[in-house]
Amino acid sequence: MTEQPRFLADAMLARLARWLRVLNFDTRHDPSIHDPELVQMADREDRWLLTRDRALVKELRPSKAVLITRDDPLRQLTEVVEQCELDKPERLFLRCLVCNTPLREATDREIRDRLPPSAENYPDTRLYCPHCQRLYWPGSHTQRMTRTLARALPDWFDR
Numbered sequence: 001m002t003e004q005p006r007f008l009a010d011a012m013l014a015r016l017a018r019w020l021r022v023l024n025f026d027t028r029h030d031p032s033i034h035d036p037e038l039v040q041m042a043d044r045e046d047r048w049l050l051t052r053d054r055a056l057v058k059e060l061r062p063s064k065a066v067l068i069t070r071d072d073p074l075r076q077l078t079e080v081v082e083q084c085e086l087d088k089p090e091r092l093f094l095r096c097l098v099c100n101t102p103l104r105e106a107t108d109r110e111i112r113d114r115l116p117p118s119a120e121n122y123p124d125t126r127l128y129c130p131h132c133q134r135l136y137w138p139g140s141h142t143q144r145m146t147r148t149l150a151r152a153l154p155d156w157f158d159r
């Protein structure tokens with residue numbers, strides 16, 4: 001398997017970062033980081049810098065950058081998919097949408113402590129973020145997000 005591209009999203013692009021995490025791409029996003037540091041971090045960690053700031057790209061010259069031009073997060077996602085030539089991941093929702101940590105299977109205790117009763121109809125594996133202690137499970141919210149993705153990236157989902 002080839003190594004997956006990684007990303008660093010600038011302060012304006014929180015929702016884009018979330019969508020990239022849905023697709024399992026390692027995507028850092030920290031609005032407190034200032035421009036020069038952002039570029040250094042992207043270069044040091046070999047990440048694509050995702051930014052809406054044309055001047056930043058021109059003046060600070062990150063080695064890999066995607067200049068985002070659209071306003072809608074899903075259209076922004078399409079820009080990244082096209083420019084970085086991303087392939088569709090085999091599975092979705094394997095990374096914490098909030099903190100970017102890879103999820104692991106939840107233990108029985110974690111499920112007992114955190115699963116709301118409405119989620120018990122879904123027998124699939126529950127995943128857990130060891131960093132921020134969130135529990136994730138497939139349900140109507142993931143189905144809705146998957147449908148939204150399919151509309152944004154029809155080439156990926158039609159086959």
Ligand SMILES: [Zn+2]
Pocket residue numbers: 096097098099100101129130131132133134
């Ligand atoms: Zn987390």
